[in-house]
Amino acid sequence: MSLLVSYYQNPQLEVRNKLVRLNAGLVRKIAHRMSYQCSESFEDLEQIGYLGLIRAIERFNPQHGCAFSSFAVPYIRGEILHFLRDRSGAVKIPRRWQEFQKRGQKVHEELSKRLGRCPSDQEMAQELGVSMAEWQQICLSHKNRSPLSLDATSSQHFDSHLTLGETLPDIHYQTLQGWEEDRQQLQQALNQLEEKTRIAIEFVYYKGMSRQEVSERTGVSPMTVTRRIQRGLQQMMILLQPAVPNSSTTVPAKAQY
Numbered sequence: 001m002s003l004l005v006s007y008y009q010n011p012q013l014e015v016r017n018k019l020v021r022l023n024a025g026l027v028r029k030i031a032h033r034m035s036y037q038c039s040e041s042f043e044d045l046e047q048i049g050y051l052g053l054i055r056a057i058e059r060f061n062p063q064h065g066c067a068f069s070s071f072a073v074p075y076i077r078g079e080i081l082h083f084l085r086d087r088s089g090a091v092k093i094p095r096r097w098q099e100f101q102k103r104g105q106k107v108h109e110e111l112s113k114r115l116g117r118c119p120s121d122q123e124m125a126q127e128l129g130v131s132m133a134e135w136q137q138i139c140l141s142h143k144n145r146s147p148l149s150l151d152a153t154s155s156q157h158f159d160s161h162l163t164l165g166e167t168l169p170d171i172h173y174q175t176l177q178g179w180e181e182d183r184q185q186l187q188q189a190l191n192q193l194e195e196k197t198r199i200a201i202e203f204v205y206y207k208g209m210s211r212q213e214v215s216e217r218t219g220v221s222p223m224t225v226t227r228r229i230q231r232g233l234q235q236m237m238i239l240l241q242p243a244v245p246n247s248s249t250t251v252p253a254k255a256q257y
Contacts, residue, residue: 001062001068003015003018003019003022004019004057004060004062004068005062007019007057008060008061008062011058016054016057016058019057020050020053020054020057023053023057023068023069023072024050026053026069026072026073026076027046027049027050027052027053027076028046028049030049030073030076030077030080031045031046031048031049031080034077034080034084037095038084038098040083040084041102044083045080045083048079048080048083049076049079049080051079052072052075052076052077052078052079052080053072053075053076055075055079056068056071056072056075056076057072059075060072097137097138097141100128100130100135100138101138101139103128104124104128104135104138104139107119107124107127107128108124111123111124111127121135121136121139185240186236186240188239189235189236189239189240190202190236192235192239193232193235193236194232196218196228197228197229197231197232197235198232199218200214200218200225200228200229200232201228201229201232201233203217203218204225204229211225211226211229
């Protein structure tokens with residue numbers, strides 16, 4: 001506590017490092033407990049836990065009368081959990097398979113030294129006491145949990161290959177493509193209108209002219225321009241509606257149930 005008070009009053013790197021060493025057991029205890037709840041190694045969790053301990057030391061106020069261990073545990077645990085959330089994949093692996101995967105790493109090293117070569121799936125499964133089919137599923141689940149590079153080959157075509165990144169949809173391009181399709185449909189509907197009606201709509205909505213300006217341009221009253229626009233828009237709405245199946249192809253109400 002005297003070191004914590006000293007660091008609070010005058011933060012120094014040497015004092016902070018000493019506090020870290022004195023509380024290293026707290027980090028190891030939390031990291032060891034959480035290593036059984038995930039597939040990450042104890043060493044990695046321990047290193048992350050020290051970051052939480054440092055933050056706790058820097059933010060601890062001795063004047064609040066709280067025990068430092070009680071104050072530091074949420075920081076250490078929170079830092080590790082944050083690390084695990086960032087590392088967790090979309091594929092959730094059963095805890096039993098995670099334990100076998102961790103044991104399999106040590107067994108693989110032992111068998112490799114004993115046999116002088118890489119062990120087969122059958123030898124690994126026999127050493128671990130599981131079926132070969134289950135061991136292959138464990139290996140596959142661990143492989144699928146690892147992120148893929150966007151430069152990885154997705155498909156091969158003769159002398160060229162397609163990467164995973166090239167197969168991902170371009171949202172900006174899809175948006176522009178949707179706008180272009182809408183524009184073409186609107187233009188097709190507009191072309192089916194009577195010429196005077198089409199001209200009135202184009203002047204107002206395409207060229208931004210007022211109805212008075214269109215009136216002077218076409219030689220009709222502003223009221224006539226408004227009526228043409230209203231009639232043209234109603235006709236376009238009808239033309240743009242999706243086709244409705246006729247009665248001969250409509251499913252009877254009773255058949256729907």
